[in-house]
Amino acid sequence: MANKEILLVVDVFSNEKEIDKEIVFQAIESALETATIKRHVNQIKVRVAINRKTGDYLTYRQWDVVAANPQLDGDVEFPTTQVLLEVAQMDNPNVKVGDVVEEEIESVEFGRIAAQHAKQAIIQKVREAERKKIVDAYKSRVGELVTGVVKRVEKGNVLLDLGGHVEALIARDDMIPREAVRVGDRLRGYLKDVRLEARGPQLFVTRTAPELLIALFRLEVPEIAEGTITIMGAARDPGSRAKLAVRSHDPRLDPVGSCVGMRGARVQAVTNELAGERVDIILWNPSEAQFVINAMSPAEIQSIIVDEDKHSMDLAVSSENLSQAIGRGGQNVRLASQLTGWELNVVDASKANQNSEAEIQKVTRMFVEQLDVDEDIAMILAEVGFNSVEEIAYVPVSEMLEIEGFDADLVDELRSRAKDALLISAIAAEEVIETAHPAKELLEMEGMDNELAYELANQGIITMDDLAEQSVDDLLNFSGMNKDRAAKLIMKAREPWFA
Structure with a gap:
């Protein structure tokens, strides 16, 4: 059936919407298929094929080839859309179960299609194509x-x-x-x-997003776009305050000044774009402690204590600068923490000094007692950062030789005494465990037996409180213990806590 009107519709939609003609052809085929199905009382399967060059189209009715169903006396479940394999093979011996067989039927006139349905089908296809085109363009x-x-x-x-x-x-x-x-x-x-x-x-x-701040500075600062200056990180409290870390690959170029611009023009342009958000430009530093000090600007940091294990730093500031370092609602320290990746704790310098001095005195006394050294040497060890006998015993010799006034003989003697002290301590601890007796309350606790109680005591679990602090996994290593028993014993030991 020839229909030049189809080609006209395809051209109009394709040109106006700037989409592929094939998509419009598929939309018209779908509309013709729906119109054909509506002409039949029973639900049938239909395929319409339009010749892309002439506009001619043919309509085919389709059946799925299925095997005989014994429960239906060898018939099919859906006679309008299914055909038995034996019947289909009468026309084509090569047909198999799962194939689709077709028969040409009379086509509906394109001009007689329900106008609204055809229009909606075409528009829907066009919209889908437009949306996919947008996604492809912006992905x-x-x-x-x-x-x-x-x-x-x-x-x-x-x-x-x-x-x-x-x-x-x-x-x-x-x-x-x-x-x-x-x-x-x-x-x-x-x-x-x-x-x-x-x-x-x-x-x-x-x-x-912090990425917006970075993108805006890349737009405003040519040195960033050129790669002479690199943005190392950004943190934002949107609409209020932000911090941006930068570094320069040219020692002659000031990265902070370049980002600020003449009379603050560049940073002001970014601030205006972000609804007045104030931006602090921070100089990045390969030393993490110095980077943190820079990030805490404008607050002045007096001293830093770094905890590598917890990935945190304690920052000591003077009492008058304490509120500035923390910022309104903790804003300054929070942004600095986000920017550097460290957990930052701001403390009063005077209190920190007192705590530090007390800690040094405590460690000094410990070294005097355990290493049998005079107070001057013990204090030097404490002041340079040694906190335990284990550190002295196993720290590289080169590090101890860097201490002013320490020579190889002194270092060897200190390491030897530290190892002896550790050995004595380990032996004493083992003796305590071997002679340990469980507390009466642990022996008499419901669910406990003598053998298990003494086994627990040998591992340092002597009282009900000791047992209450354990986890189920901790107890599974003991003989005759399974998860249920471990859980019951722990909960029984914790009953006094709740009481």
Whole structure:
């Protein structure tokens, strides 16, 4: 059946919507199939094939080839869409179960299709194609700045018109708090996600991510775009304050001054774009302690205690600078922590000094007692950072030789005494354990027997409180212990806590 009107419709939709002609052909085929099915009382399967060059189209009725069903006396379950294998093989001996057989039937006229249905089918296909086209065009741009005009504001969510019938959503959580936005305003944002969805916007933009701050500085500072200056990290409290760490690959170039710009022009441009958000430019440093000091600007840090195991630092500041170091609501220390990746604790310098002196005195007394050395040597060890006998016994000799006034003989003697002290301590601890007796309350506890009680005592679990502090896994190593018994014993030992 020839139909030049089909070719005309395809050309019009394809040119106006800038989509592939094949998509429009498929939409018309779908509309013709639906119209054909509606002409029949029973639900049938139909396929329409349009000649892409002439506009001719043929209609085929389809059946699925199935094996005989014994429960239906060798018949099929759905006679309008299924055919038995034996019947199908009468026309084509090569047909197998699972194949589809077709028979040409009369085609409906294109002009007589239910107009609304055909229109909706074509428009739906066109919309799907347009949405896929947008996703394909913007998928490679995730992580870039996008600029658009505010089209609509609904319950804090902002719809941006990016041009070319492309829209992006800035969710309420991705908007800068208390930022006044009106329809028609031009906004920049960071494209964080692009995904194909059935309805609504498919491009998702944020104005709160640290990446937006980085992208804006890359736009404003040519040295960053050129690679002479590198942004090492960023942290934001959106709409209030931010910190940006930078470094220069050219020793003659000041990275902080370059980002600030003449009379603050560059940083002010970023601040204006981010609803007045104040930005501190921080000089990055390969020394993590110095980087933390820089990140805490404008507060002055008097001393730092680093805990590598907990990945934290205690920062001592003077009493008058304490509030500045912490910031309003802990903002300054929180941003510095995010920027550096360290857990930062701000303490009063005077109290820190007192605690430090007390700790040094405590460690000094311990060294005097356990190493049998005079107080001067013990204090030197404490002041340079030694906190235990184990450190002295096993720290590399080279590190101890760096201590002023220490020679090889003194270092060897100190290490030897430290190892002897550790050995004596271990022997004493073992003797205590071997002679340990369980407390009466542990022996008499419900569910406990003498053998287990003494076994626990030999491992240092002497009282009910000791047992209450254990976990189920801790007790599984003991003889005759399973998870249920371990759990019951622990809960029994903890009953006095709750009482």
